[in-house]
Amino acid sequence: MRATRIVLAVLGVLVIAFGAYVMVTTVRPNRIWGLATWLVGAVILHDAILSPFVVAVGLLLRRTGRALRAWALVVVQAVVVLGTVLALVVLPEIAAKAHGQKNPTVLPFDYGVRLLVVEGVLVLVAIVVLLLGARRFGARRRRAPYTTG
């Protein structure tokens, strides 16, 4: 284990160093500064903005989830995750199209409308699941309060 770790660590550092070497030999210094701002910006974005936001959303979901059946919470959570990731992918696409297409075959769709439709369907699915879950949960509780679920 120890030997493996040392070999892997040395190999990793060497490959990183090679990447840095490729960087400084192929990218002009002023451009490397531009890249550095993006790299530092990514860490700040993740550590200081996205992470606290995710924690806050997670706490809210936890608070809301207390009133839900487990499977309903799972569906809502999946919808939130899927909806967020789709937005992460498609919002830059909308911005890119707004910035100007190089020709009509690049970014051919109306991504804003499509994103709204897909997110709308997701929200609808979540609502239906919640309603069904609430009804069945309520019925079961009235009928047999002490049996296993």
Add this chain to the structure above:
Amino acid sequence: MVRRLLLDARAAMASPNRNARSAVVLGRLLGLAFVICFGTGLYSHFLQDPLPGMRFPTRPTQLYQFTQGLHITAGIAIIPLLVAKLNTVMPALAQVPPVRGVLHLLERVSIAVFVSAALVQVATGLVNTYQWYPWPFPFRQVHYALAYVLIGSLVLHIATKLPIITRYWRKRDSYDEHGRFVADPSVGSELLPPGLEERTAPAPPAAAGPVVASYPRGITGRVLRWVDGAPAAATDPLPETRHERPIAASEPREPSPDASLGGAEATRGRRERVARRGFFAGVAAATVGVVVLTAGQSNRLAEPFNVFGARQRHRGPNDLPVNRTARAAGVLATATAADWTLTVVGHDVSRTFARAELVALGTTEVDLPISCVEGWSQMASWRGVRMRDLLAAVQAPPGSHVRVTSLERHGGYRIMDMGPEYAEDPTTLVALELNGEKLDLDHGFPARIIAPGRPGVLQTKWIEKIEVIR
């Protein structure tokens, strides 16, 4: 003060999903995706910038369509996996103490490099497929160099985390019989929930009850109590984990004397399991969702689900999308000039061909895909003169390397070099027709190159000269 803040943050981040086993599971998938992207990316890089003496396979003709489609698809799948992985390891951000020594500092720096390289690489790679470059650095060089930084960081990360990875590699070593995560403080995981550090499997009977530390004092504690709907008693260590819900109806009743104890363990385990499975179900849904809704730009099977792809197959002149138009390349006048000729230069013989003379040489029809580095691809049917026939017409020796020059005035791909494996391939054409029609101006009229297994940028359009260079 800082310590207090970090502890509060850790308490707020505690969750059954944020443990070392989840990190290992996601890390495996993410690592695999990174390696796929690295391998296919290097292949694409060397196709465009070969080292001296490099040769490439020309069969199967759809090889590059496959590798580059995989590169983009795996890259898109990385987005949800990376978000999930970062979410899972979030408590490590709020380690107490933040730095334990020189080695620990180096490790945290290496993780910062890893995370930042991964975020920039994936984000710029995605936006590049939209042909938008809103950053102050050249994409191609940086994407290539960062790939090494990223994969090196991955290897280094595996080295630093190897004890944790092996400890939690298998599911049965990670969860006890109730489905609760087995926190093993000996492997150095930073993801042990607060207060769980001493817990080992099987649960020690005396400490089985209050396994979670009391809520922190102050505002954080009050917020967490509100979140869980817990009573406001300030000093009481709560016997239940977070994610608590009053679901009496579903709790099993066991007749054994220690029913309350074992039952509580089982209930807690079941809830943790549900939370974990829910988390992974969400990640799986997101991964499948983004892949299925975009892969239609390069995959026929996914074409009906192409909701968010950057391209639509069959949309464009000659039933094929366009990357660079004749206008953008500045060839509107030169490519449509009536006196256009193609010059073929051998070592001793030089010949020029008008378009009609090329047709008279005898044309061949081949099916070859256009596969763009940006991921979209489509099979197409081409008719044109075989490159090897043109080379024979200027008495080029076998094994000749060829240089093709386009009418384009500028751009990195105006001049394209072709090794003998492509130049002598029977399917490599100087194409004149596409999908049964005359080549569209935006697809390279009057003549373009099409060769098997090469990126679209090397399928040079609007060609004016072919030289035998060695």
